[in-house]
Amino acid sequence: MVKGRMLQGARAMAEMCALCRPKVISAYPITPQTLIVEELSQIVADGDLEAEFINVEGEHSAASVVLGAAAVGVRVFTCSSSQGLLLMSEVIFNIAGMRLPVVMICVNRSVSAPLNIWNDQQDSIIMRDSGWIQLYAENNQETCDLLLQAHKIAEDHRVMLPAMVCCDGYVLPHAYEIVDLPSQAEVDAFLPSYDPIYKLDIDNPTTMGAFADPEKYMETRYMIQETMKKSLSVIEEVARDFGSSFGRSSYGLFEKYRVDDASTVVVALGSMAGTIKDVVDELRDQGEKVGILRLICYRPFPKEALYEALSAAENIVIMEKDISLGGSGAVATDMRAVFYGREACPRISGFILGLGGRDITVDDIKTTISKAQHQVADADFVGLKEDLELEGING
Amino acid sequence: MKITLGTVTHPGGSRVNKTGSWRTASKPRFNHQACVACDVCALVCPEGCIFGTGQNTYYANEDYCKGCGICAEVCPVHDIEMIPEAGEDG
Numbered sequence: 001m002v003k004g005r006m007l008q009g010a011r012a013m014a015e016m017c018a019l020c021r022p023k024v025i026s027a028y029p030i031t032p033q034t035l036i037v038e039e040l041s042q043i044v045a046d047g048d049l050e051a052e053f054i055n056v057e058g059e060h061s062a063a064s065v066v067l068g069a070a071a072v073g074v075r076v077f078t079c080s081s082s083q084g085l086l087l088m089s090e091v092i093f094n095i096a097g098m099r100l101p102v103v104m105i106c107v108n109r110s111v112s113a114p115l116n117i118w119n120d121q122q123d124s125i126i127m128r129d130s131g132w133i134q135l136y137a138e139n140n141q142e143t144c145d146l147l148l149q150a151h152k153i154a155e156d157h158r159v160m161l162p163a164m165v166c167c168d169g170y171v172l173p174h175a176y177e178i179v180d181l182p183s184q185a186e187v188d189a190f191l192p193s194y195d196p197i198y199k200l201d202i203d204n205p206t207t208m209g210a211f212a213d214p215e216k217y218m219e220t221r222y223m224i225q226e227t228m229k230k231s232l233s234v235i236e237e238v239a240r241d242f243g244s245s246f247g248r249s250s251y252g253l254f255e256k257y258r259v260d261d262a263s264t265v266v267v268a269l270g271s272m273a274g275t276i277k278d279v280v281d282e283l284r285d286q287g288e289k290v291g292i293l294r295l296i297c298y299r300p301f302p303k304e305a306l307y308e309a310l311s312a313a314e315n316i317v318i319m320e321k322d323i324s325l326g327g328s329g330a331v332a333t334d335m336r337a338v339f340y341g342r343e344a345c346p347r348i349s350g351f352i353l354g355l356g357g358r359d360i361t362v363d364d365i366k367t368t369i370s371k372a373q374h375q376v377a378d379a380d381f382v383g384l385k386e387d388l389e390l391e392g393i394n395g
Numbered sequence: 396m397k398i399t400l401g402t403v404t405h406p407g408g409s410r411v412n413k414t415g416s417w418r419t420a421s422k423p424r425f426n427h428q429a430c431v432a433c434d435v436c437a438l439v440c441p442e443g444c445i446f447g448t449g450q451n452t453y454y455a456n457e458d459y460c461k462g463c464g465i466c467a468e469v470c471p472v473h474d475i476e477m478i479p480e481a482g483e484d485g
Contacts, residue, residue, distance in 0.1 A: 099401035160400050198403040207404045213417070219398050 073199030096131025118357020
């Protein structure tokens with residue numbers, strides 16, 4: 001018998017959020033995150049979660065509310081997407097700088113203009129420099145599993161950094177899948193109540209994130225950078241704990257699928273890995289040594305672990321749903337830096353797929369893999385419509 | 396000085412963090428020749444770091460003075476001068 005319930009992704013994420021017992025939730029609805037916020041607001045209104053759900057006039061305020069609540073020393077949750085996340089961005093950086101273990105779900109969506117409500121990962125990728133840990137999920141089960149782990153990682157006294165769990169808009173929160181959610185007792189045993197190092201307290205007044213002149217600011221960035229590096233082992237440790245507590249494996253920094261003897265390895269984040277795994281199986285049946293490394297932890301970027309995992313490959317094929325316009329894909333840029341000046345020097349190609357909800361087909365993936373086996377690509381767009389005339393480009 | 400996680404500070408931090416180090420070019424010298432104890436220098440000081448109890452007693456606490464020069468500018472008897480940070484010979 002299959003364990004779990006058939007749930008819409010957003011419902012599963014909201015239930016998992018409630019199981020983590022946040023004391024304050026603040027979020028502003030934005031497509032395609034809205035369902036999660038609606039479900040959470042219902043759960044609180046029904047009295048099924050003892051928490052304050054604070055309605056606000058926008059995402060800047062939502063992020064500010066959870067910042068303040070976390071500073072007072074309670075577990076918090078927020079959730080956003082695309083323009084909403086961008087509106088939060090000032091506060092997103094402040095939360096990290098103030099070392100508050102806020103946890104949020106980013107339902108990945110493209111960024112305007114033009115207005116587009118569909119999935120790519122540009123929104124969270126923009127936040128990669130903020131000091132937040134970023135974990136990307138492949139399916140609804142993993143989004144829930146990572147949400148639970150994110151609280152434990154973020155609140156670990158060796159870390160004390162915020163964490164963002166990213167899931168692909170529509171593809172996950174709107175889809176119905178069987179999700180196995182743990183019991184409250186199991187969650188309580190895995191995730192102890194939040195124990196802040198510092199908190200705002202009228203009996204012991206403090207100022208947080210006040211001011212640092214040129215004699216001190218740089219040290220605060222260094223502290224986060226060093227902590228990010230150290231948090232890699234905490235992320236792995238929490239994933240192992242999760243596996244032994246719930247009997248379901250969690251991959252930690254990344255998942256290797258048929259990678260060990262592969263000469264060509266695809267690297268991707270999020271839900272598109274599901275399709276890529278099917279392509280890998282098909283190509284393996286035809287005798288091609290192909291695998292996929294699905295990156296879960298994008299920040300901190302697990303440089304050494306990736307070098308170890310991929311140094312035997314001849315071709316690394318990065319498929320990503322983001323682009324630093326005028327540069328390259330974010331993941332490809334980071335991956336090239338991993339191998340620069342090292343002994344292993346696989347061919348590293350970058351491809352941009354699925355922007356603004358463009359389908360990523362089996363054929364797209366096959367063509368991309370084949371192309372990368374013959375030439376190095378910097379940031380090649382895959383799946384462009386050839387029949388469209390583009391002013392200033394070909395028209 | 397310890398930098399805490401999130402630069403959390405406790406009351407009284409300014410006693411440790413002596414911001415007078417921000418002063419770059421000059422600092423006030425109170426001549427104590429013609430002072431009439433009008434208290435205007437203390438009143439206008441944006442740092443609130445000028446103190447005095449009577450004629451020719453005023454001084455700036457250099458641990459916090461930023462050297463803005465407003466005291467010297469407003470002194471009605473021109474008894475305050477801005478001098479180079481390194482001292483009169485500097």
